[in-house]
Amino acid sequence: MDFNDTSQEAAYRDEARAWLAANAPKRSGAPDNGLDDPTNMEECRAWQRKKAEAGYACITWPKQWGGGGGAQWQSVIFGQEEARFDTPGNPFQIGLGMCVPTVMTSGNEADKERFVRPAVRGEEIWCQLFSEPAAGSDVAAARTRAVRDGADWVINGQKVWTSGAHFSDFGLLLARTDPDVPKHKGLTMFWIDMKAPGVEVRPIHQMSGASNFNEVYFSDLRVKDSQRVGAVGDGWRTSLVTLMNERLAIGGGGGAGHRTVLKLAQEISTLTGLAVKDSALREKIADWFVQAEGLKYTRYRTMTALSRGQTPGPESSIGKVVSATLMQDMAATAMDLEDQFGIISDPQTAPLAAGFQTALMNAPGLRIAGGTDEILRNIIAERVLGLPQDVRLDKEVAFKDIPTGR
Numbered sequence: 001m002d003f004n005d006t007s008q009e010a011a012y013r014d015e016a017r018a019w020l021a022a023n024a025p026k027r028s029g030a031p032d033n034g035l036d037d038p039t040n041m042e043e044c045r046a047w048q049r050k051k052a053e054a055g056y057a058c059i060t061w062p063k064q065w066g067g068g069g070g071a072q073w074q075s076v077i078f079g080q081e082e083a084r085f086d087t088p089g090n091p092f093q094i095g096l097g098m099c100v101p102t103v104m105t106s107g108n109e110a111d112k113e114r115f116v117r118p119a120v121r122g123e124e125i126w127c128q129l130f131s132e133p134a135a136g137s138d139v140a141a142a143r144t145r146a147v148r149d150g151a152d153w154v155i156n157g158q159k160v161w162t163s164g165a166h167f168s169d170f171g172l173l174l175a176r177t178d179p180d181v182p183k184h185k186g187l188t189m190f191w192i193d194m195k196a197p198g199v200e201v202r203p204i205h206q207m208s209g210a211s212n213f214n215e216v217y218f219s220d221l222r223v224k225d226s227q228r229v230g231a232v233g234d235g236w237r238t239s240l241v242t243l244m245n246e247r248l249a250i251g252g253g254g255g256a257g258h259r260t261v262l263k264l265a266q267e268i269s270t271l272t273g274l275a276v277k278d279s280a281l282r283e284k285i286a287d288w289f290v291q292a293e294g295l296k297y298t299r300y301r302t303m304t305a306l307s308r309g310q311t312p313g314p315e316s317s318i319g320k321v322v323s324a325t326l327m328q329d330m331a332a333t334a335m336d337l338e339d340q341f342g343i344i345s346d347p348q349t350a351p352l353a354a355g356f357q358t359a360l361m362n363a364p365g366l367r368i369a370g371g372t373d374e375i376l377r378n379i380i381a382e383r384v385l386g387l388p389q390d391v392r393l394d395k396e397v398a399f400k401d402i403p404t405g406r
């Protein structure tokens with residue numbers, strides 16, 4: 001493992017830091033970063049466009065499609081430096097992190113020409129239409145049907161938990177095209193226009209008050225065969241590109257850290273004196289410190305692999321398992337410390353701009369999105385530790401013969 005920047009990396013870091021210092025915008029939208037606030041969305045788009053024009057958006061993508069034509073290590077360094085600034089939110093993450101890379105890998109040339117550049121510049125937003133009520137962890141169990149009709153396909157069914165569907169222009173959809181073969185073999189991927197007749201988006205109201213994700217219904221949605229991404233029946237293989245990118249994109253995670261809890265404990269008095277004197281709390285903070293250091297060094301390992309031109313392995317799943325639980329645990333303790341003020345969620349009046357309240361409400365979602373804790377632990381067990389595989393009874397059965405319980 002290499003903890004230090006090489007001279008080339010250090011020079012790039014200086015350059016990125018200087019550019020960010022000169023160009024990172026001052027935020028003026030609502031402080032909760034809600035993307036339904038048009039001011040916030042406009043700021044996000046403007047920031048993305050500015051980065052694209054300077055070659056800092058999609059740093060590793062080819063210049064011909066609006067990317068920066070750079071290396072993975074440059075992308076990691078820029079991300080680290082950008083995280084130091086309070087830049088606008090990122091409604092482009094799902095499109096640029098997952099959907100558009102899938103179009104670039106498996107789509108036809110016309111689609112690449114049409115979609116990549118506007119997405120890089122923040123002009124068009126994408127959502128990922130994979131999960132269904134009975135197909136989440138087991139996404140290959142998708143039941144949304146696409147049936148061939150001449151030069152078109154007709155789509156019926158339902159997706160759920162679709163982040164950003166309500167402000168997206170396009171979606172990447174996994175549909176069942178052949179129920180007579182085993183589940184992984186009868187899927188096909190399409191891109192769809194989210195504003196087309198036959199697409200209905202219903203926002204899901206969350207406990208945080210926001211509606212970040214949606215149910216999406218398809219009623220006789222007609223798509224052209226040219227909207228197919230990859231071969232008929234090859235949707236599972238195509239979706240693996242999306243899913244691999246998803247884990248890397250969600251990875252790390254953060255929120256207010258253990259140092260903030262320590263500072264809070266040094267300032268807050270309880271019935272028995274300063275909170276920081278409490279040995280049980282000190283033990284927790286020490287434990288979080290150890291976990292945060294472990295995460296930091298795991299990230300160094302990923303960074304080292306990238307700067308050597310290697311691909312990070314399944315061990316990148318560790319980052320999300322540890323950081324999401326850590327975030328939830330720290331936020332719950334910090335809100336206890338804040339006592340009656342801990343229940344205030346308005347960032348204008350809550351302590352520390354409601355950083356811990358927001359983290360507590362986001363953490364459960366983070367532990368589910370992009371692979372639940374249990375699924376990621378299965379991956380670590382099977383592919384990192386080499387333990388025996390989970391039992392998969394329906395792998396070779398025709399999809400239509402898998403019992404549904406109805």
Ligand SMILES: Cc1cc2nc3c(=O)[nH]c(=O)nc-3n(C[C@H](O)[C@H](O)[C@H](O)COP(=O)(O)OP(=O)(O)OC[C@H]3O[C@@H](n4cnc5c(N)ncnc54)[C@H](O)[C@@H]3O)c2cc1C
Nearest residue numbers: 128129130131136137138161162163365368369370372374
């Ligand atoms: C914030 C957020 C954003 C999301 N955004 C999107 C999006 O944009 N697009 C999209 O398509 N989806 C999205 N999702 C959906 C997400 O991918 C699924 O919620 C996730 O894959 C889990 O599926 P599920 O909710 O159906 O739970 P299930 O798969 O039904 O799991 C239920 C429980 O069973 C456990 N379990 C399941 N299988 C196993 C197993 N083999 N071994 C051990 N335990 C198991 C799970 O860990 C979980 O605890 C989002 C989810 C969240 C929370």
